Amino acid sequence: MNKKSVRDVEVAGKRVFVRVDFNVPVENGQITDDTRIRETLPTIKFLVEQGAKVILAAHFGRPNGQVVEELRLTPVAAKLAELLGQNVIKADQSVGEIVKAQVDALENGDVLLLENVRFNEGEEKNDPELAKAFADLADLFVNDAFGAAHRAHASTAGIAAYIPAVSGLLMEKELDVLGKALNNPERPFTAIVGGSKVKDKIAVIENLLNIADNVLIGGGLSYTFLKAQGYEIGKSLLDNSKLDLALSFIEKAKEKGVNFLLPVDIVVTDKFSADANTQIVGIDGIPADWEGIDIGPKTRELYADVIAKSKLVVWNGPMGVFEIEPFSHGTRAVAEACAATSGYTVIGGGDSAAATEKFHLADKMNHMSTGGGASLEFMEGKALPGVVALNDK
Ligand SMILES: Nc1ncnc2c1ncn2[C@@H]1O[C@H](COP(=O)(O)OP(=O)(O)O)[C@@H](O)[C@H]1O
């Protein structure tokens, strides 16, 4: 990488603003997968050992510039303290006089976690004033939030305009491993895209059609494609504004000879809970008042077969609502196929990683990336704003 890393600069005694991705899955107030926190420990420990004053900044969910009580980072601070084996001071804001005083009180080797940066309206707008306020807290910016590196926000990119900016060790590792896998990829190269962030993910599929041999679609994303082809999708997730785009991708895949696969059967449910009624239907059989919640058994088999024959597999986004057991079979089948294939496997995204951990298959994958959208955008060859902002070597 041609960007400076935390190893290239003097940090002892300095106030270091470290942007991390602690956007971990939480159910009933409990963190269900702490991978993203654990993966950041090498950078935090490095800074602590070097005697830096560590100021951690993170987002959690999408509070849209408002304070949302359930999206405070308090449970994350507790988990971090446990994993780090040291006290973590938790701030109730991320900027302002109280935070400044908390930073001033830090001793070398102390760790302070700021409150959710997305409680500030300026964060996602990359407001220069907010970026400057973050910068004023520190002498050095370290970006270790690979999972948010595709966002040009005040704490991921804007801040770098005001103080020296370098990558963290996780950021460095992610860019290195993904870069190696994707530079001249081994073929067949299969990209699997699922999940619920339809708008974000549809945007990356177009570029995947330029680099992958097989593109497998699952999860909430599928229904926009099915609807675009004229199927009834009932109450399934839909982005109505992307129907033409979805159809154009199916055409583009044909032109390019890319094997573009959509589910051929679907698990549908009459409500979003474990005790719901479910049926397996063909894609032309989704009842009007039911919702598509997982890929069906024929699709599982079809996708597993493609994965088994692949030399490189990049998977982002669950195939169904895997958090609820009856709807987890599609995601499990894809995770098992990735674990079993002899091809190189990269699993990206908070929820795909959480699913893989839940099925105890994480150690069977070649690389568990902490970035979903970020790894997809990196794969497309797009410059990631959180990386571009860092100082060159
Ligand atoms: N058919 C579906 N309908 C609604 N939500 C879905 C469906 N399939 C998957 N999901 C949800 O998508 C979420 C993950 O989406 P996303 O954030 O895009 O993935 P990742 O974090 O892996 O990038 C999961 O919480 C899962 O329950």
Ligand SMILES: O=C(OP(=O)(O)O)[C@H](O)COP(=O)(O)O
């Ligand atoms: O969870 C994240 O992305 P991912 O779901 O693509 O892995 C990152 O923390 C970015 O979050 P965002 O998509 O709300 O900007």
